[in-house]
Amino acid sequence: MRSDPPTPPTGWQAIRDEALRRIQSREWQAGAPIPNEAELAMQFGCARSTVNRALRELAAIGLIERRRKAGSRVARHPLRKATFEIPIIQHEVEARGGRYDFTLIARNLGPAPVAASSRMGLPAGAEMLHLQALHLSDGRPYMHETRWVNPVAAPGILDVDLARVSANAWLVQNVPYTRGELTLSAAAADGTRAEALGCAQGEAIFCMERITWIGEAPVTLVIQSYAPGHRMTTAI
Amino acid sequence: MRSDPPTPPTGWQAIRDEALRRIQSREWQAGAPIPNEAELAMQFGCARSTVNRALRELAAIGLIERRRKAGSRVARHPLRKATFEIPIIQHEVEARGGRYDFTLIARNLGPAPVAASSRMGLPAGAEMLHLQALHLSDGRPYMHETRWVNPVAAPGILDVDLARVSANAWLVQNVPYTRGELTLSAAAADGTRAEALGCAQGEAIFCMERITWIGEAPVTLVIQSYAPGHRMTTAI
DNA sequence: GAGGTTAATATGTGCAGACATAATAACAAA
DNA sequence: TTTGTTATTATGTCTGCACATATTAACCTC
The missing domain is CATH 3.40.1410.10 (Chorismate lyase-like)
Structure with missing residues (x-):
C-alpha cells in the first residue's frame, strides 16, 4: 500500500528532501531566511548549482520564496499549489x-x-x-x-x-x-x-x-x- | 489587457519557447521524436545543459515525453496539467x-x-x-x-x-x-x-x-x- | 527463431567557474 | 530629511566537461 520510493533519493533530491525536513521540523522557521546557496553547498558538500536546483524545486511548489540579494526564506503562508492532470x-x-x-x-x-x-x-x-x-x-x-x-x-x-x-x-x-x-x-x-x-x-x-x-x-x-x-x- | 512579457525571453526560456513554437506549428509532429539535446545545442548555439533545462520544463508540463536512449518525443496525448493555488x-x-x-x-x-x-x-x-x-x-x-x-x-x-x-x-x-x-x-x-x-x-x-x-x-x-x-x- | 549478453546512445545529473541581474545597503549630496 | 549614486550581495543562468543510468540495438548462442 506504500508508494514511497524504497531507496532514499540522492543528489539534488536528497538536498531538497533535507531542506523539506528542516522546514517541516521548524528548524527553518516560517518567514525566516535560510542559509544562502553557497553556505548550504558547503554544508552538504556539493556544488552551488546542486543546491540551486533543489531550492528551485521547493520554490516551484511554493514552499520557499526566493529573491535576489535578499536570499531565500520559508514561505510564511505556504500557498501550496495543487496539480491536476486534465483527464483524457x-x-x-x-x-x-x-x-x-x-x-x-x-x-x-x-x-x-x-x-x-x-x-x-x-x-x-x-x-x-x-x-x-x-x-x-x-x-x-x-x-x-x-x-x-x-x-x-x-x-x-x-x-x-x-x-x-x-x-x-x-x-x-x-x-x-x-x-x-x-x-x-x-x-x-x-x-x-x-x-x-x-x-x-x-x-x-x-x-x-x-x-x-x-x-x-x-x-x-x-x-x-x-x-x-x-x-x-x-x-x- | 495583454499580460505577455514585453521583452522576449532569452536563454533557456527562449529555447523552450522555440521548441513550443515548433510543436504548436506541427514542425515537430505529435508522437514523433525531436532532435536530441546535443543536436539542438548545436542548432541553438548553446550548451547541452541549456537545452536540457528547456526540454525538462516542457516535459514537466506534459508536452513532451523523455526517455533515456530513446530520446524526446512530442506527447501524442498532451496530458496537460492544470495547477491551482490552494486558496487562503x-x-x-x-x-x-x-x-x-x-x-x-x-x-x-x-x-x-x-x-x-x-x-x-x-x-x-x-x-x-x-x-x-x-x-x-x-x-x-x-x-x-x-x-x-x-x-x-x-x-x-x-x-x-x-x-x-x-x-x-x-x-x-x-x-x-x-x-x-x-x-x-x-x-x-x-x-x-x-x-x-x-x-x-x-x-x-x-x-x-x-x-x-x-x-x-x-x-x-x-x-x-x-x-x-x-x-x-x-x-x- | 528464441533467448540471453554486450555495446551503443540519449538523457540525468554532477562539478567548477564565470558573468548577469535584481534588490538591498551604505553612502553622499541637496 | 530626502534624494540620488554606488557598492555589495544572493540568486539566475550559462558553459564545458564528466560520469551515471536506463533503454535500445546488435550480436551471439542454442
Whole structure:
C-alpha cells in the first residue's frame, strides 16, 4: 500500500528532501531566511548549482520564496499549489476499470448563443459548430459534454465524422492550442443533462469548463458535466 | 489587457519557447521524436545543459515525453496539467475586493463520526476536535467549513481561541503537514450548509476536501463548501 | 527463431567557474 | 530629511566537461 520510493533519493533530491525536513521540523522557521546557496553547498558538500536546483524545486511548489540579494526564506503562508492532470476521458474511464464508449447526441452548425460566443470573445451570433456528446463507462453515463467549436480556427472539423472520432481527440491531434483557461464549478442538472446522465433534475453535478485559443483565435469552449458523485483527487 | 512579457525571453526560456513554437506549428509532429539535446545545442548555439533545462520544463508540463536512449518525443496525448493555488480564504476574499471575516459556529471535542475517522484512517470513535466555521465576504456568506482535527497530531490546538484565529491559519503556522490529499466535488446543500450559506436546501455547491498528514499521523480533515456560483479558474 | 549478453546512445545529473541581474545597503549630496 | 549614486550581495543562468543510468540495438548462442 506504500508508494514511497524504497531507496532514499540522492543528489539534488536528497538536498531538497533535507531542506523539506528542516522546514517541516521548524528548524527553518516560517518567514525566516535560510542559509544562502553557497553556505548550504558547503554544508552538504556539493556544488552551488546542486543546491540551486533543489531550492528551485521547493520554490516551484511554493514552499520557499526566493529573491535576489535578499536570499531565500520559508514561505510564511505556504500557498501550496495543487496539480491536476486534465483527464483524457477514455483513459480516465479505462483506468477505473470501465469500458469506454461515447455517443454523439447532437451536431449543429449555426449561430451560437451569446452565452457561448461572449465567453469565447466572439461577436454575438458568430457561426459555430455545436456538439453534444455523452461519454459512457460500461454503458452507463459517465460525463456529458457540450461544446462549441469555432470553425474559423479549426476548419477541418467540419469534415470529420464526429460520431466516430470524439471532437476532443480530433482537436487535440489537429489543432494544438497555445493558451487555455480551465474552470471548475458545481451546477444543478438542467433538463438536458439530467436526462443524458440519467439523474434527477436539479441534482448537483461537477462541471469542468475549458476554453482554448490558438494565438488570438478562440478554438473551442467545452463544458463537461460529470455524473453525480464524481470526485477529482490529487496529492498535495 | 495583454499580460505577455514585453521583452522576449532569452536563454533557456527562449529555447523552450522555440521548441513550443515548433510543436504548436506541427514542425515537430505529435508522437514523433525531436532532435536530441546535443543536436539542438548545436542548432541553438548553446550548451547541452541549456537545452536540457528547456526540454525538462516542457516535459514537466506534459508536452513532451523523455526517455533515456530513446530520446524526446512530442506527447501524442498532451496530458496537460492544470495547477491551482490552494486558496487562503482571507486572501481570496480580499483579492476579490471583499472585506473578510469569519465566525466560529461550533466547537466540539468528542468521538468523531465514522465517516470522518475512516477518511482519516483512524479507529471509529476516535476523539477529535470538530469545528464548524463560516467565512464571510463583506458580511455575506462566502464559504462554509467543517473540520475535524486530530488532537494527537496537533495538541496545541485545544488551547487556542478559535473564534479569534481561524483553525486553518493556526494549523498552517503550527503544524506543517508532510503530505496531503485534495478532492474537489459537487454536492447538494444539506440543511446545515444551506442555512449557513443562506441558500436553498439541495442547491449545488462546490466542495473542496482536504486531508493532511504529518508523517503517518492524520492531522485534519476539512470540507469547505462554497456559496453557490463559486468558480475556480486557472490558466493552462 | 528464441533467448540471453554486450555495446551503443540519449538523457540525468554532477562539478567548477564565470558573468548577469535584481534588490538591498551604505553612502553622499541637496 | 530626502534624494540620488554606488557598492555589495544572493540568486539566475550559462558553459564545458564528466560520469551515471536506463533503454535500445546488435550480436551471439542454442
